[in-house]
Amino acid sequence: MNPITIYHNPQCGTSRNVLAMIRAGGEQPNVVEYLKTPPSRDELKAIAAATGEPLRALLRTKQPQYLAQGLDNPALTDDQLADAMVATPVLINRPIVVTPRGTRLCRPSEAVLDILPQPLTQDFVKEDGEVVPARPRS
Known part of the structure; x- marks a missing residue:
């Protein structure tokens, strides 16, 4: 199993660009299409902890389901947020x-x-034509 995993939505341009950058760096990641196979509650909590951000930072707040499910309530626990994300992975x-x-x-x-094992050795062109210059690791 590859040590790189991407939680990916093939319909998302940003997600496609990130996958292409990983591959341009010479890696073949484990691709998890999270809309089909969402991570578990515990996996989501572990992922959030690994980012150093609260679980809430992994929520898509512009989805209609966000407000419809009352996820804007700051009193909700991480377990409640994670359960909503597992049940409605578009969140x-x-x-x-x-x-x-x-x-x-x-x-x-x-x-x-910043987290690729090897830096990009050549410029990368995003789907929209924006150029991401290769840069040495600092």
Whole structure:
């Protein structure tokens, strides 16, 4: 199993760009299409902990289900939020990438560059034509 995992939505341009950047870095990640196979409650909580952000940071707040399910209530526990995300995976923000160098919600897509095992050796062109310059690891 590859040490890199991407929680991916193939319909999302940012997610497609991040997957392409990972592959441009010479890696073949484990691709989890989380809308078909959502992570469990415990996996979501572990992913959030690994990012250093609260679980709430992984929620897509612009989805209609966010307000419809009352997820804007700050009193909700992480278990309640995670249960909602598992039951309605479109609420999970993407792409989330897990590598040996760290775990990140990769928005913007260039955020993945900081956690790739190897830096990009050549410029990367996103789907919209924006160029992401190759950069040495700092």
